[in-house]
Amino acid sequence: MARLHEYQGKAILKTAGLAVPDGRVASTASEARAAAEALGCPVIMKVQAWVTGRKDKGGVVLAKSPDEAAGHAERLLNMRFGNFPVTEVLVEQVIDIAHELFVSLTIDDAAQAPLLLLDTHGGTGIEDRAATVARIPINPTTGVNTDDIRNALVSSPLDSSLHDKITRAIETIINLAKSCEARSFEVNPLVVTTAGDVLAADCRITIDDYAVFRHPELGIEIARELDHPATALERVAYDVEQNDHRGTFYFAQLPTDGAENTKGVIGFHGAGGGGSMMSMDAVTNEGFTLANFCDTSGNPSAAKVYRAARIILSQPGLVGYFGSGSGVASQEQFHSAYGLAKAFLELNITIPVVVRLGGNSEDRACDILHDACENLPAIVEGFRKDDTPAACAQRFAELVAASQKQVGDAFVHERIIPGFVNSASAYSFPITGGTVWIDHTNCEAATTQTVITNSSNLLKADSNNRPVLAVAEEDVAGADSELIACEIECHRAGAPVIFIDLEIPGLDEALATKETLTAAS
């Protein structure tokens, strides 16, 4: 999540020279007591949660003694905001507030630039005072013109002796927003104390997802906008994306509450942001509950599509798998077909699959999927650009209804790995993120020929007429898509002697724990 908690934001502000109230973070009642003792009571205690109006929701309280602080902590740490349980409470010294300002930097998409919102009558309820807020444009390269801030302060009730200090504080906030590449950076309120000091009394920062890689110092584990704490599977998916930049892979789990009143929970695999959203609507209209949102697009490798499918199918209780994108993809769709076929074969999929593969090479893509999955327990169907999302969703509903009558139980993620994998007699070589295995004991001349023909010139026959690498190991390392194609084509040709064992770091562990494989409702 590319959002920072108040205490994390305050730590950054403090380092940059903007004062914040003395405080400590507590994640247990005894830590809260210790913090209150150290800071001296009374203390203010604030849940660390990404919600607005914490105070009205009982998330901000005053403690007059360390005992009271411990008691409050007990209660606060049991609170939930939306899908987020409270795990930390910020315990702070109470400050004497003389004046509050609202300071917020957001991105103005129309101006293609940051915008500073400044209200010198700050504090809560800012939404109702839009008219009094000064809107100050920021140059993303050179920053703010401090005269603009001063001008906004002139008309305020603040004593002019304070203007310099406040201007410097706001400048610090803007410079920080730029240096940590924030998409929004809000200090509400910025406080002037009775002693005339300027402090940041609250702080909420959201970092740009796409810039998180440049900011390891912020300790952001998963740069995704989610309305719940990242699940084990979301973390696994995020790592896959970080390790393979060929195309885009986005995976988010959705709450499935109320699913019992629908046609069931399904795995969803979109392609392209807009097409995915549209397809999601189509299958939702058909009466299904989506376990997840997923998008693999931008010409992804077969390996990426395969990993996405495996992760989707790790979710418990699925009654079907629905894939659909824009329907008229510019990318070559056969890569995706190979990736999907590999996942469905390995898992011996038992739930119906409908995938809309419209776009370039759609005929080839559908052939691959149909052929490769012909003998699976489940029906796997591919569709083309002239098949609408609504029609595909309808077909999917028919297949799910029929399969539930026959099979009943939902799908369980269990991989079938051929016996020759890891055997001493098999030929193998490493590739990025996996190992290629070839069953040399079953390679007659014809089989070897099949393997080589489908290997994109990566394999050749050795002196015993068995397939071996034709190129150096480093030249084959990134050829996972070609090798997956080879594996599926050999399977189609009745020569299943090559297997690409692709790693998905963390997936087995996630499956073993059985924890958080669904999004909290």
Added chain:
Amino acid sequence: MSIIIDRTKRVLVQGITGREGRARTRLMREFGTNVVAGCTPGKGGEEVEGVPVFNTVEEAAECLGMFDISVVFVPARLVKSAAIEAIEAGVKLIVLVPDRVPLWDAMEIATVARQHNANFIGPNTLGVISPGRAVLGMIGGRAESARQWFNEPIAGRTVGIISRSGGMTSSCGYYLSRAGVGLSTLVHVGGDSVIGLPIPDVARMFQNDSDTDAIVIFGEIGGSQEERLAELMQQGIVTKPVIAYIGGKAAREGTRFSHAGAIIEGNRGTHEGKTAALTAAGATVVDGFGDLPGAVLETFKKKQTVA
């Protein structure tokens, strides 16, 4: 006529020697785009698809003369420096294909572009295509597909397409073509929140394009592009018929569905807000994507009756 791209425009490809740059140069050349040079630092002197490669934009321009457009296919983290290099060398329109360009980089590119009176499309754009003429980026993927999928302009029944989704740009073009609608230009403005040429700017171009009879919008939740188009319609600046679909009706606040720009924050950028603004301005907003071709044909029928 068409907007942004036709056969006369001289096009440069930055990052031409990479996987995507190479493949898309072939598409652009085969479809009719006048790709005159490519750039990759350290690869000067090579050739890609018969196009000469230079180390820098400046060097390429010195040798071959200035370019009208540069299409950028470099890794996201290098997009800023590539775009600024092209703008400073004098190129007036930059097409930024890569996904995941950091937001502050995009804003910095915008600042430099304004200083040089230049513009950019994207980031995260599939590109622009004028059927029967030329293509920028990767729309269609292959030249023969692009020819097969998209109708050329048809007098009196031609639309310009503006989309916030790449795949749906092609999708709109394909389904409208099948319904017998002509296409002037298809523009994927890019899926990010800060983009160079947003929907209202492209709509102004279509307003001034003689081939374009109506404007089709594939909008999405988040941001203010659709609302700003509605303003232009209210002001009488965009008067051609507008037919729109807004994706993301089912999306909930605070969760992002792929496109960085498609996020509802607070009560801004909602599906209802966009639909209401466009409808009030006189646009036809269809509920289902499949209703788009019918609504466009209906618009042409009404126009004919009025005429």
